[in-house]
Amino acid sequence: MNEKINYPPLKPVPLLSSCLDCRLSELCLPFGLNADEVKQLVSIVKNKRPIPADAVLFWQGDDCQSLYAVKSGSFRTFITNADGSEQTLGFYLPGELMGLDALQHGRFSSSATALETAVVCELPLAHLNKLCAAIPGLQNQLMRILGKEIASDHDKIVLLGHRSARERVATFLLMLSRRYDALGLSSTEFNLSMRRQDIANFLGLTIETVSRQLAELSREGVITIKQRGVQINDPAMLKAIVEPCMAQPLSHSA
Template structure:
């Protein structure tokens, strides 16, 4: 894990509308620029932070993909989420001043480091920033509820359909295709997140391919029939 000392300007970042409030004045944007101390590069497979580490900062993902996970009592890793460019990671540490999960890079990544004390200070002056942080937290709560719905009441086909639609919607908001994606996570990690066995995930991918809903080539997935995929699930489930 390496850190850079490059000063970053949120005002000139092409992801600012995803991870920062919109409609700010030049002065307000300059104050927000002061929050971001550095960018940090994280190699694939390395941790941005670990469960139990002291919480100091939130991180805006600039490039790359992460997974968050917790260790279960029997020693397995339970994947709790996948995060991508333009999303904020590290919110788990606010409640007890310690991180409650591991955040691992699924590919080489770069994050903007936002010291939480600075964020709080500027939030008092720039109310739009405070409101935005609250929105990010609320989005996490909604996402958690969506995952609980997935795990509690859906069949394997519904879980995987909701997962793929959610992923492609988030990627589309970042300028990517509405119908194609490259899975940065393994089938096993998808299974851990969705509460499914590896064989079930693989079998469901194959079933979707046989029914011409998707086309799968290793980690490359092309959605051929969005309506059919959407029809497998309750529309509410992928709104997280």
């Protein structure tokens, strides 16, 4: 059962382990800021203890006091329906910002749970709003991140709209490939930190269908399955499966 972790009072992130030397800074809020502006951002960032796998960072309906940037690990966001069932909305990798769905009403409209041991940087919203007013570059970067989130939602609509199971699974793998590439990691060999049932729930398929499609792609030599890892052997073939069902290039978010 998912459990929300209660943390002791937060402390500022030590300067040397923060935005100034973080390898993810070009993907996150510091992008485009000068050194003095980054230092101002660092002054409001809080860090949490490592979040264990399956622990909940925030619950649907919680008041939003902060946004969260993934520093390491990965997360799944989901909503809980009236009948108690869960619908997976997406997956977040390092450098990506969680909690943007709460900006409209001040409450999280989804829950976020760690898929593996993870670390986040907490950005208290009150301080962040003041900084955005003082630093135009920070506000611009936040707008770009919001735009990326909207583009990701568009991709999901296309992904789930009248597409075959094969196209959905191939598109999902290609989305992850591009996101890992943006992190400076291998775009052809990576781990699937999410469970098969989470992938199936996200894609609107059954676990059996997802497993069957992965097995078929593996038999065709397009990919190789290594326990929870995937190696893309034929990126061109994967793109050929995806391209007929995508009118625009995929954004690297899922």
